[in-house]
């Protein structure tokens with residue numbers, strides 16, 4: 001067993017006070033010299049060996065207090081026996097050689113398009129030098145970079161530079177995972193920001209020559225983030241410079257290295273011509289997220305990787321608040337819940353389910369999950385509901401005061417809330433330690449009376465078993481409820497009921513008529529709500545609910561019911577649903593973005609989950625067909641209004657990516673998609689030609705692809721953008737995503753045979769292989785050919801880039817939902833991957849857990 005367990009945690013036996021690093025850069029022979037100023041850790045009694053992590057390092061020299069030392073590294077580090085160490089402070093010096101150009105895993109120091117860059121979280125620093133690579137070892141870093149690149153960057157403040165060298169000093173002690181270095185021929189898009197206390201900060205977004213004009217939105221996003229964190233959390237920036245670098249080859253979205261955030265170029269570069277509205281919003285959110293980490297993650301970091309949600313859950317929560325403030329809370333909440341259900345509920349309901357704070361792992365990179373991130377954020381939202389806005393603010397102030405400069409735990413986090421609010425959170429803490437999505441059943445009772453009737457709401461919770469956790473205790477579940485009277489007026493405004501027992505009843509007295517409840521408003525807890533209500537009541541809530549989230553939710557639930565009946569019983573499209581939704585789409589008093597969201601049908605994967613949950617075996621082809629018929633019916637219902645609606649949503653004037661115009665485009669393009677199902681593609685072809693921004697252009701293209709057209713538009717798109725990696729990723733992706741189920745494998749094979757398909761670039765790989773598994777009906781084609789194709793590619797990628805291969809293997813996590821034939825085919829592919837010689841620890845852990 002190679003697993004690491006939380007229960008084995010011990011503080012490191014030594015402290016590192018100061019680190020001095022010198023890099024002499026060369027693609028195949030970079031020299032890294034390190035001077036570590038260390039001393040025994042007073043928290044650990046006795047004398048201990050010094051164990052340093054290190055992987056793939058060629059040791060050139062080793063000295064202790066200026067004297068050469070003899071020690072031989074093993075596969076994952078270096079041990080210096082206690083007997084060789086003095087009892088007090090000492091200086092350990094190492095020199096190692098590494099080969100950034102040969103680093104295809106994109107972890108540690110690697111090269112991307114001729115530029116040097118790093119990714120150290122979680123355990124990449126050990127691929128750069130020998131070091132205690134764990135987050136509770138915090139040290140001050142001083143870095144000298146030597147190399148022939150014009151720009152040489154590292155963390156902290158610049159201390160001087162000349163031809164071929166630069167020095168950086170980071171005054172804030174930090175764990176090694178926040179170390180970063182970048183070197184290359186880069187251009188800056190610069191600006192400045194003055195903090196609330198008057199500190200002048202130089203801001204730079206560093207890009208490859210030619211990309212300078214794609215930085216304005218990112219720069220605006222930085223400044224908005226800085227201003228917001230000062231205003232809302234009282235947190236100021238703490239260095240003289242804040243640098244962001246755009247890198248093409250990157251395993252994830254971005255990384256919050258102290259003072260030197262490194263971004264996947266896809267998550268920072270944007271112009272109206274190259275990026276869609278959704279991408280603009282995403283970029284703003286990710287920039288905010290990484291910036292907010294400066295306090296929640298960097299100033300206060302995690303004691304160990306089991307505490308990952310301490311920084312990630314909180315930082316996601318903060319970026320969601322930020323985006324809600326800037327772009328509208330109702331729409332933002334709906335989008336976040338859609339994503340939560342699509343990724344986290346899916347994870348929680350399958351073999352990869354794990355607690356928000358796991359207690360063991362094999363490869364920590366496999367735990368950067370929707371559960372740790374998104375459910376981690378949901379838990380904080382619940383805490384805030386339970387302690388109130390004031391309580392939350394006091395708790396956060398206490399958190400920053402008490403733990404600044406520390407590596408903290410979830411227990412520390414909960415204690416802060418207990419101390420600040422006097423509330424006992426022991427039962428609440430189960431949210432962190434127990435996996436699985438609770439289910440809440442709703443029962444209603446009504447007794448009329450002369451002095452007004454009594455309405456009783458009974459809530460029962462169930463906490464289903466998950467891998468390694470067969471039984472679990474009742475959770476504290478905040479259930480926000482409002483009551484409407486039959487006219488649609490709110491008679492009881494939103495109240496938060498606290499469900500803490502397995503079953504609990506809540507009474508509402510003095511009501512004139514039996515109310516219609518609106519339950520789990522704003523999605524106040526990440527649970528599955530089971531409430532047997534009639535189609536008429538759902539339609540009523542869709543028309544009248546005063547809580548925008550629940551209004552959308554009513555339509556969503558209705559769509560799912562209708563779609564489920566169509567798939568399982570061959571039912572026709574429901575009139576209730578059609579007329580209710582059409583009324584909402586026409587309602588000009590509603591935000592266009594909200595109307596566009598309401599028009600979005602449940603995804604095929606979501607429907608498969610819903611059907612499986614209800615005890616059916618989902619048939620992917622039947623879901624695909626029924627969903628198509630549902631769109632056709634909606635198109636027919638709205639047919640006469642579609643052109644007018646599109647016109648009314650026009651956004652004249654210069655392009656703006658703000659929420660208002662983006663919402664109008666979203667509604668217009670949702671209408672275009674329907675129109676395309678009726679007019680043979682005439683409108684979409686015209687829209688494609690007339691488009692002046694990527695949102696409209698791509699929407700028109702996708703509308704055409706969805707109905708089996710768009711060949712010449714694909715060719716035109718390729719012609720226009722073939723030199724642009726980021727835009728071409730979309731071109732690759734949409735073809736795969738919208739291929740007809742029978743044509744999917746051929747489409748992928750045609751695309752991967754192109755010279756511009758490369759495994760070395762994670763964005764390009766994901767554009768194709770991520771879309772392969774996201775094309776639900778095609779991926780789950782009964783032949784099993786798509787399963788085989790994905791497995792082949794994961795095996796190939798694993799040899800180069802285990803992290804991305806492991807992450808993409810989650811395409812198979814839902815395998816137990818499907819029929820015996822499909823299960824057998826997926827199981828066979830998972831076993832084939834598992835038996836591949838030399839498989840990475842990353843992918844081995846994932847397939848092992850999925851096979852169960």
Ligand code: B3K
Pocket residue numbers: 121122252254255256289290293312365368
């Ligand atoms: N902290 C990084 C993620 C690191 C992933 C390592 N496999 C980005 C973020 O969450 O902000």
Ligand code: ZN
Pocket residue numbers: 289293311312315
């Ligand atoms: Zn993060």
